[in-house]
Amino acid sequence: MRWSTLVAALLTFGSGSAFAAPIQVVRQAGSQYSALPQEVLYTDGDLAVVRQPEAVVADFADLFVVNMVNRLSADSLQAFGDVLHLTPARFAVMRVSPEQVEALAAKLHSEGLACGVLTKLNPEFTVSAPGAAPTPLLPLAQADARVSKLTAAVSEASLKELISTLAALPTRFESTESGGGVAALLAAKYRALAAGRNDVTIVPYDHGRSTAQHSLVVRILGSKFPDEILVLGSHLDSVNWRDGRSERAPGADDNASGTATNLEIFRLLMAQGVRPQRTVEIHAYAAEEIGLVGSQDIANAYRRRGAKVVGMLQYDMDFYRAEGEEPKVWLVSNNTSRPLNQMLGQLIDHYVGLPWQERYLSGGSSDHASWYRAGFATAFPFEDPYNYNHNIHSADDTADNSGDYALVAAYTKLGAAYVLHFAGL
Numbered sequence: 001m002r003w004s005t006l007v008a009a010l011l012t013f014g015s016g017s018a019f020a021a022p023i024q025v026v027r028q029a030g031s032q033y034s035a036l037p038q039e040v041l042y043t044d045g046d047l048a049v050v051r052q053p054e055a056v057v058a059d060f061a062d063l064f065v066v067n068m069v070n071r072l073s074a075d076s077l078q079a080f081g082d083v084l085h086l087t088p089a090r091f092a093v094m095r096v097s098p099e100q101v102e103a104l105a106a107k108l109h110s111e112g113l114a115c116g117v118l119t120k121l122n123p124e125f126t127v128s129a130p131g132a133a134p135t136p137l138l139p140l141a142q143a144d145a146r147v148s149k150l151t152a153a154v155s156e157a158s159l160k161e162l163i164s165t166l167a168a169l170p171t172r173f174e175s176t177e178s179g180g181g182v183a184a185l186l187a188a189k190y191r192a193l194a195a196g197r198n199d200v201t202i203v204p205y206d207h208g209r210s211t212a213q214h215s216l217v218v219r220i221l222g223s224k225f226p227d228e229i230l231v232l233g234s235h236l237d238s239v240n241w242r243d244g245r246s247e248r249a250p251g252a253d254d255n256a257s258g259t260a261t262n263l264e265i266f267r268l269l270m271a272q273g274v275r276p277q278r279t280v281e282i283h284a285y286a287a288e289e290i291g292l293v294g295s296q297d298i299a300n301a302y303r304r305r306g307a308k309v310v311g312m313l314q315y316d317m318d319f320y321r322a323e324g325e326e327p328k329v330w331l332v333s334n335n336t337s338r339p340l341n342q343m344l345g346q347l348i349d350h351y352v353g354l355p356w357q358e359r360y361l362s363g364g365s366s367d368h369a370s371w372y373r374a375g376f377a378t379a380f381p382f383e384d385p386y387n388y389n390h391n392i393h394s395a396d397d398t399a400d401n402s403g404d405y406a407l408v409a410a411y412t413k414l415g416a417a418y419v420l421h422f423a424g425l
């Protein structure tokens with residue numbers, strides 16, 4: 001792809017001011033980069049945020065992309081920090097101090113924007129070209145009896161148990177005491193299920209100064225292709241942007257639901273003695289709510305060491321269904337791989353028994369975006385992108401206000417089928 005710098009002056013604020021922005025925004029045209037790929041920090045359709053050659057790491061302190069600012073004017077954004085760039089109805093690039101982040105997030109929340117609206121910019125986390133979709137190891141053309149056996153065993157009671165446990169914590173916000181214990185709580189549950197398996201490792205992931213909260217990496221080593229990694233992700237933190245970020249945040253839907261989905265898939269793999277041919281990794285990411293911090297760190301570490309991640313599927317909110325809406329499996333169409341989505345559609349047809357549809361998610365994102373930007377094939381099954389849970393990021397994100405365990409179970413079946421078809425057995 002080519003990024004033309006011609007339009008940058010038209011798009012970028014602050015030219016002529018004393019402060020030179022460390023980034024500029026350029027428009028894509030043609031088939032090659034005019035900016036070097038290693039300078040591209042963020043993309044949104046035909047627009048790319050690129051690093052200025054003279055910028056140094058310190059220039060990027062507190063720099064965020066604010067996604068989908070359709071309902072906020074430049075003036076109202078300016079109240080929360082320095083607006084370095086704004087493309088109306090698309091995104092802004094802003095310098096926001098830690099004190100201002102909370103107020104900005106609360107404002108975005110009140111405007112109805114979803115999870116993952118803020119992405120912290122890091123000059124070391126550049127954007128790669130989209131990854132090729134994985135090759136399945138079990139054919140997708142028809143259902144496989146061994147997969148049906150696994151998906152039939154998905155238990156709503158198990159899902160409910162973990163969702164309730166996580167939602168009962170005061171909050172899972174990254175800088176709080178209860179938030180600091182989530183990775184260990186999950187590790188204990190995974191460890192209990194993995195008893196006796198010497199091909200399973202369960203390791204907390206330390207993000208250094210970025211956040212005190214740990215992520216968790218659960219690995220089932222592949223029996224035949226150990227270097228090829230299939231990832232299932234979710235984020236383990238929660239937040240209350242409505243009342244104050246450390247206030248009560250049960251996060252039943254956002255994202256106890258996705259976290260429970262992945263634990264349930266692991267439970268079934270262990271219960272049925274599955275030894276996948278490719279390595280399967282289940283990741284529970286720290287600090288998603290403050291800018292995809294945990295997943296960016298991990299995705300970029302994997303890219304740096306040349307890890308062969310064949311596919312990444314993210315679960316973040318698969319619990320809520322609006323009253324009167326027919327149950328359906330939704331696959332988010334942006335920041336995801338269309339070929340992979342189509343293959344997941346086949347799995348839904350075989351094993352889930354619900355209709356499915358791809359749909360664009362505006363005003364939010366999740367950890368798969370970190371992997372997408374790192375050049376891996378991604379998918380994001382999510383509740384209805386046009387009508388998702390309006391109680392997220394508040395004390396009202398409870399199981400009682402979401403409550404469709406059958407929907408979580410349906411999304412869990414999809415994830416279990418994804419693991420068996422793409423990691424093999």
Ligand SMILES: [Zn+2]
Nearest residue numbers: 115254255316
């Ligand atoms: Zn979320």
